[in-house]
Amino acid sequence: MTEMRNNPSAWAEKWPAPAKLNLMLRITGRRDDGYHLLQTVFQFIDLCDWITFHPVDEDRVGLYNTLPGVAEADDLTVRAAQLLKAETGYARGVRIEVEKNLPMGGGLGGGSSDAATTLVALNHLWGLGLTTERLMQLGVRLGADVPVFVFGQAAWGEGVGEQLQAINVPECWTVVIRPDCHVNTGEIFSDKGLTRDSKSIRIVDFTAGQHQNDCLEVVTRRYGAVKDALGALSEFAEGRLTGTGACVFAQFDSERSARSAYQALAGKWQCYLVRGVNQSPLYARLGAIKHTS
């Protein structure tokens, strides 16, 4: 029996898998394998999927509930757990229960965040002792957005988003609109019209207001709903695209102004009123569990 099995309360905990926003995204080049080189700023928001891990004595990884259109074996939580077992030789298994709140194909990184939470939580619950750096290296094999969720702090990202430097950005009240469409990330990155030669900038340039997202033109050309959502937001504040969309967001100086924009938009759009956070809620949970175990 592993150490953590003697602490059933840790197993009973739900683990958060937060969404991220790309506060800007520049495409500066392309690797030989086709992946794009980026400069981006990641920040988390307090909108989360919630994942519960149930110990299984046999060598088996499974789900309680599959997601629409995603076979069990393809689910990123299952793939993350299998990867950890292959890496460490851990012999037992787990059943994973995902409470899905983050829209899929929304540019909020939900699948990647679910994978990262699985890596971090099972590393802890199975007592594997892998470092955060090693978990990030495993994570990037599952998706370019996984490392930042393992990293757990708002970050300046380069490479494909796996070279990360922690930064502090204002923790603004934010309105996110989810247009009624799913954007396929691979489809946007393979569009012929995508610009891939943006000049590199420095963190101070971002801080001074350079917020461009190089995917914007392609995404709004292909998805009219994204363009309309940006138009709706721009009546209140600067509207921005996160990742390759579909979600768009605007940051506000106060809860009051964010709430009033949210109330005006919520009649027509599916929206979320959220707060930007520089520390991932995942690490708040991990800290609390370590404290009591």
Ligand SMILES: C[C@](O)(CO)[C@H](O)COP(=O)(O)OP(=O)(O)OC[C@H]1O[C@@H](n2ccc(N)nc2=O)[C@H](O)[C@@H]1O
């Ligand atoms: C757009 C972002 O969300 C910004 O944070 C990420 O770059 C995308 O991360 P992700 O969804 O985890 O992406 P992956 O699952 O790794 O890749 C999906 C597909 O997008 C393309 N892709 C992705 C990331 C990247 N830097 N260059 C790419 O060309 C690849 O064709 C890949 O097959």
Ligand SMILES: Nc1ncnc2c1ncn2[C@@H]1O[C@H](COP(=O)(O)OP(=O)(O)OP(=O)(O)O)[C@@H](O)[C@H]1O
């Ligand atoms: N646990 C999971 N949650 C969501 N999607 C998953 C999961 N496992 C596999 N997937 C697959 O990953 C795809 C991308 O989902 P995700 O929610 O991460 O999109 P996204 O927010 O646009 O990601 P990104 O911003 O990283 O491009 C889904 O369409 C689905 O096929």
